[in-house]
Amino acid sequence: MTSPVTEPATIGEFRAAVREWFTHNDLSAGPDHSLDGQVAQLARVRRALYDAGWMRYGWPAEVGGLGGPAALRAVLGEEVASRDLAEPGIYSMIEVLAPTMISYAPPALAAEMVPLLLSGAEQWCQGFSEPGSGSDLASLSTRAEPHGDDWVVNGQKVWTSLAQYSQRCVLLTRTAPGHGGITAFFVDMDTPGITVRPLRTMHGIDEFAEVFFDDVVVPGDRMLGRPGDGWQLAMDLLPHERSTCFWHRVAFLYERLERLVGETATTTATTGAAGADDADLGAAYLALHTIRCRSHATQRRLADGARLGPETSIDKVLLATAEQRLFDTARDLLPGAVELTDPRWRSEYLYSRAATIYGGTAEIQRNIIARRLLDLGKE
Numbered sequence: 306m307t308s309p310v311t312e313p314a315t316i317g318e319f320r321a322a323v324r325e326w327f328t329h330n331d332l333s334a335g336p337d338h339s340l341d342g343q344v345a346q347l348a349r350v351r352r353a354l355y356d357a358g359w360m361r362y363g364w365p366a367e368v369g370g371l372g373g374p375a376a377l378r379a380v381l382g383e384e385v386a387s388r389d390l391a392e393p394g395i396y397s398m399i400e401v402l403a404p405t406m407i408s409y410a411p412p413a414l415a416a417e418m419v420p421l422l423l424s425g426a427e428q429w430c431q432g433f434s435e436p437g438s439g440s441d442l443a444s445l446s447t448r449a450e451p452h453g454d455d456w457v458v459n460g461q462k463v464w465t466s467l468a469q470y471s472q473r474c475v476l477l478t479r480t481a482p483g484h485g486g487i488t489a490f491f492v493d494m495d496t497p498g499i500t501v502r503p504l505r506t507m508h509g510i511d512e513f514a515e516v517f518f519d520d521v522v523v524p525g526d527r528m529l530g531r532p533g534d535g536w537q538l539a540m541d542l543l544p545h546e547r548s549t550c551f552w553h554r555v556a557f558l559y560e561r562l563e564r565l566v567g568e569t570a571t572t573t574a575t576t577g578a579a580g581a582d583d584a585d586l587g588a589a590y591l592a593l594h595t596i597r598c599r600s601h602a603t604q605r606r607l608a609d610g611a612r613l614g615p616e617t618s619i620d621k622v623l624l625a626t627a628e629q630r631l632f633d634t635a636r637d638l639l640p641g642a643v644e645l646t647d648p649r650w651r652s653e654y655l656y657s658r659a660a661t662i663y664g665g666t667a668e669i670q671r672n673i674i675a676r677r678l679l680d681l682g683k684e
């Protein structure tokens with residue numbers, strides 16, 4: 306593994322150095338847009354960026370990182386997303402799961418495992434939702450029972466993104482009643498008793514899966530935190546899923562907006578139709594700019610040492626609103642592209658519908674904003 310020749314001292318220098326590196330290292334994705342292709346491309350990108358050192362910036366030395374502020378990770382993600390090098394949703398898993406491992410795993414386990422994720426050697430998944438417990442996550446019922454030094458897990462998870470590609474899972478289980486009875490484990494997905502059944506989404510990709518646990522033995526030293534820490538772990542993880550990874554998602558959406566502007570102009574030129582609907586494009590841009598400003602503020606708060614919390618629900622609402630507006634605009638301004646002629650626009654349009662579901666639905670985010678930020682009482 307080689308480190309970058311010159312240590313970048315500022316965020317601006319880091320960005321410039323990454324850009325320079327990309328001019329000599331072509332990591333462009335091939336024509337395979339299947340999920341297999343996307344996962345393979347993501348691993349390739351992470352491997353190359355890790356070997357070059359870039360993927361290690363912004364992470365602590367204890368887990369193989371090269372240090373520096375978390376904003377360096379955001380900059381790297383932005384450069385990756387704006388070049389369309391990796392699907393931004395699955396790239397986000399690093400930003401969601403690695404901080405959790407650093408905060409909750411025994412230090413030796415975090416030191417061993419986090420580099421495997423950063424380097425693309427492994428894919429991990431997040432086993433939170435269950436058939437009866439999505440929005441009401443605290444009602445989850447997958448049981449973990451002590452058995453000597455081990456724990457035995459029984460139950461079912463659902464909507465587990467990329468479970469079929471994952472070597473490990475950050476798993477929430479029930480070890481006692483109530484919020485304080487939720488315990489998290491870092492589980493090897495090849496443990497006997499785990500069955501993964503991929504589920505097809507409406508955009509035609511098996512992005513997530515049902516995961517069944519039948520007498521799955523998990524060593525006690527794979528517990529994340531202590532018994533009963535699982536709810537707090539979820540409260541610490543979800544703000545990352547609802548904010549920090551959006552900086553690079555917004556970069557991806559800007560790239561799509563630019564593409565839309567270009568294709569709208571082309572359509573207009575070839576059909577002789579009236580000029581592009583600037584108001585619609587302007588509204589899409591404004592929504593994107595709004596979440597970008599919000600995301601910038603979140604990155605600043607993180608850099609100042611803030612612990613992210615319920616205020617990230619604002620980021621989530623703004624992101625989902627902007628993403629859906631952008632793809633609605635594509636549907637409106639490129640007649641037939643989403644419905645008939647362009648599989649990529651169609652796939653991304655359909656996936657944008659999930660933006661108000663994953664990471665907690667739009668209704669739940671608004672409940673959090675009303676209850677915990679605006680103090681408006683219970684929903």
Ligand SMILES: Cc1cc2nc3c(=O)[nH]c(=O)nc-3n(C[C@H](O)[C@H](O)[C@H](O)COP(=O)(O)OP(=O)(O)OC[C@H]3O[C@@H](n4cnc5c(N)ncnc54)[C@H](O)[C@@H]3O)c2cc1C
Binds near residue numbers: 434664
């Ligand atoms: C693309 C995608 C990827 C995902 N990846 C993962 C993953 O990797 N790991 C994981 O654990 N989960 C994952 N999920 C699951 C996701 O977290 C849940 O779908 C989400 O939390 C909602 O839960 P649910 O589907 O059970 O819906 P429900 O909770 O059953 O909600 C159904 C509807 O009722 C509304 N509702 C529920 N309660 C309230 C309330 N109190 N007030 C107002 N409205 C309410 C909801 O907003 C929603 O519209 C993923 C989902 C998607 C779409």
